[in-house]
Amino acid sequence: MDERIAARHETRRRHILNVASRIFAERGYRATSMQALAQESGMGKASLYHYFHSKEEVLAELYEHVIRENIVSARLIASGSLSALEALDRVIVDRVVYTCENRELLNVFFEEEAELPDRLRGRLIVARREYEATLMEAIAAGVASGEISISTSPRVVVNTMLGAANWVYKWYDPKGVLTPAEIGRDVSELLLAGIAGPNWVGGRARRAKAQ
Amino acid sequence: MDERIAARHETRRRHILNVASRIFAERGYRATSMQALAQESGMGKASLYHYFHSKEEVLAELYEHVIRENIVSARLIASGSLSALEALDRVIVDRVVYTCENRELLNVFFEEEAELPDRLRGRLIVARREYEATLMEAIAAGVASGEISISTSPRVVVNTMLGAANWVYKWYDPKGVLTPAEIGRDVSELLLAGIAGPNWVGGRARRAKAQ
Numbered sequence: 001m002d003e004r005i006a007a008r009h010e011t012r013r014r015h016i017l018n019v020a021s022r023i024f025a026e027r028g029y030r031a032t033s034m035q036a037l038a039q040e041s042g043m044g045k046a047s048l049y050h051y052f053h054s055k056e057e058v059l060a061e062l063y064e065h066v067i068r069e070n071i072v073s074a075r076l077i078a079s080g081s082l083s084a085l086e087a088l089d090r091v092i093v094d095r096v097v098y099t100c101e102n103r104e105l106l107n108v109f110f111e112e113e114a115e116l117p118d119r120l121r122g123r124l125i126v127a128r129r130e131y132e133a134t135l136m137e138a139i140a141a142g143v144a145s146g147e148i149s150i151s152t153s154p155r156v157v158v159n160t161m162l163g164a165a166n167w168v169y170k171w172y173d174p175k176g177v178l179t180p181a182e183i184g185r186d187v188s189e190l191l192l193a194g195i196a197g198p199n200w201v202g203g204r205a206r207r208a209k210a211q
Numbered sequence: 212m213d214e215r216i217a218a219r220h221e222t223r224r225r226h227i228l229n230v231a232s233r234i235f236a237e238r239g240y241r242a243t244s245m246q247a248l249a250q251e252s253g254m255g256k257a258s259l260y261h262y263f264h265s266k267e268e269v270l271a272e273l274y275e276h277v278i279r280e281n282i283v284s285a286r287l288i289a290s291g292s293l294s295a296l297e298a299l300d301r302v303i304v305d306r307v308v309y310t311c312e313n314r315e316l317l318n319v320f321f322e323e324e325a326e327l328p329d330r331l332r333g334r335l336i337v338a339r340r341e342y343e344a345t346l347m348e349a350i351a352a353g354v355a356s357g358e359i360s361i362s363t364s365p366r367v368v369v370n371t372m373l374g375a376a377n378w379v380y381k382w383y384d385p386k387g388v389l390t391p392a393e394i395g396r397d398v399s400e401l402l403l404a405g406i407a408g409p410n411w412v413g414g415r416a417r418r419a420k421a422q
Contacts, residue, residue: 026325027325028239028241028325028326030239030241030242031241110322110381111321111322114237114238114239115239151397151400152389152397152400152401153388153389153397156389156394156397156398156401157401159378159379159381159382160375160378160397160398160401160402161375162378163374163375163376163377163378163379163381163382164371164372164374164375164378164402165374166374166378167370167371167373167374167375167377167378168370168374170321170370170374171370171374177364178363178364178367183367186362186363186364186367186371187367187371189362189363189405190363190367190368190371190402190405190406191371191375191401191402191405192405193404193405193406194400194401194402194403194404194405195401195404
């Protein structure tokens, strides 16, 4: 394929994935046929098969998208360029923003796990475990440096943070008054107040600075 | 029906609902047939229809169970016998414990909403809105009394709390070291630290007292 054809191929693949996020989220993965996906994507079923060999391949690609996002986020933390609290703040804000902007994709991601083929489910579990381990290490580092104080296990802290950030896919309203970045900052501030020392001012300081 | 027969009927209904929670959570609601539900419940399909007229009726009953739990919780807050922080603490702890103890039911509740018949979905939306409104009122009352300080909207606070508490259905491990009540206290402490004044010591005080 020459470059132009490859770019066009990629554009159409993305279009199909966007449509798939939406209709899997609305109707459920299992209830959606390749026929329906083709129709909603504005193409014939034969054309759709040119891009994806099966519905399972579409689902797998959607999961890969979210997993890649998590890996980028984990690398940032592991790079050590931020303090523990700064890294956790960044993770929460980025995650909330990403979730708001990809609500339908995350709906599929969180609710269709049972539909994944075993191979991909295994990969997902490993990726999630590594991601959570990176966050737990950041917390342990923060505790060691005195930046963070926790009275429960790092696992409970990490799951509380991820839960609050992920849950945004259930309630974010694009017509609401707060932008995704504002929601991210507010959620992060609420969560980090529980583990930060009195010198951490998080979102409040950021907002004061911005005014 | 005399009392004994009624009690037996109720016991079997509950048994079927428990089995349904588990297999809907494992395989998905749509992928589960009444035949499979009958088989897993250890009864014939005809007997199953004696208790539930349709799969939809089973799903509806599972949703009613969770909705009733929320109404009990909302009444407690609205009764005004607790301070705002005490009420929120109680809601978070109760919710985490209920979620740990009914993980499969909550999995169905959170992930099968698209499968609900319109009538029940409408009821669910109203019940959820009332529940969240009660929590927001508790927060507003706490702000008015000076017990609580927030720098975002009550809606973001409520959703952050519910998100963290609900997410437990994804990660609670019955073989883990922490009991549901301990997880509830720890999650509540993390969340309320973000809105409570310095006099609120929450879980730490409770734990110290228990020792």
